[in-house]
Amino acid sequence: MIARLPMYDWPELQDQHAAVWQHLAGVLREDLAAEITVPETLTGGGDLVQQWCSPDLLIGQTCGLPFAQGLYKQTSLLGSPVYRLEGCGAGEYNSVIVAAPGVNADTVCLSGCRLAEPSVPLRAAVNATDSQSGFSALLYSLAAESLGSFSVSGSHRRSVQMLAAGEADIATIDAVSWALAQRYEPAAETLQVIGFSEPTPCLPMISGVSGYAGEIRQSLMRGIATLDESLKADLLLDGLVERNVSDYLFLSPRLTGAMQKHGLTEVSVPATA
Structure with missing residues (x-):
């Protein structure tokens, strides 16, 4: 199974992410059926898109735009993380x-x-x-x-x-x-x-284990709620709120409209080192 939380995995927070997963993994093992293998550690490296689309993805985090552009068809939405951000509601970011x-x-x-x-x-x-x-x-x-x-x-x-x-x-x-x-x-x-x-809906938490998505969601909510306060502060993380897929779908046509506003019919930009 795959567990990947790549969106804010800064080198300075490597130890905190490892500690968060150690806690969440323990809660998931308590809550989920025995046939679901919970990874000992977070997955590092590899093709993110392949991991997001894998039926072996237990828990992952993606960006709202690729989710709205089609990833929602291949994954189960677990919810939106709640971060400590001024000017944003629960489960939103800007x-x-x-x-x-x-x-x-x-x-x-x-x-x-x-x-x-x-x-x-x-x-x-x-x-x-x-x-x-x-x-x-x-x-x-x-x-x-x-x-x-x-x-x-x-x-x-x-x-x-x-x-x-x-x-x-x-x-x-x-x-x-x-x-x-x-x-x-x-x-x-x-x-x-x-x-x-x-503000828009925050970066979605997803799973490829569709048959157990509800159980994974509830366990993940319990795990985040019971995290050590110092870890929450380090990661600016407060919780997880339930979302409907439809909450994200406007992001795709909004990008199309924004590109048209700037005269872009397709994206062609140089990469930097």
Whole structure:
């Protein structure tokens, strides 16, 4: 069986993630049928998409956008994690809109705003083009004609570093990742926060073991609720709320509309090292 929690697995939190899984695994073994094998450790590395689609996925976490684009057909939704984020309801998160030190924040046009003069098109850093927080939220949050080019950084942390180094002008950073960057990434100290995206359902917890999804959900809720408080604080994690698949499906057509707003019919962006 596979257990993978990849969305916030920063090196500085490796021990905390291991401790969280040790606790959750113990609760799952108590609650689930004996024929379900609970992994001793979290799975590290490997193809994430293959793991998300595997019938051997006991528990995983994915991004809301790929879930809405089709992953929901191959997995069972367990719920939305509850993170300690200001301005978001239980089971919601948003993105922090950040700009490089040299960018004049007054010239950045958020969606719906009007500037007296057109601003210079911005260079964006995106963690991945299938990311709700780093790509879709960026397109949705910024006004048409405000973006000039895109580079794929590979991670929110790398996007922060690119802005600090002057390699890009703007990015939207998942709010949990931004909190971690403020804690662990010195480059974050140099950036300007210029706004926030609208909250959306948080990154879904999923399972490929569809026949036991209800039992897994209840056990996972119990496990998170009984985590050590210091682990909750380190991971900004408070709980898990139930969700309907339909809560996420709007994310796919919203991306299509946001791409059209910026004149994009398909995504073609250079990758960065």
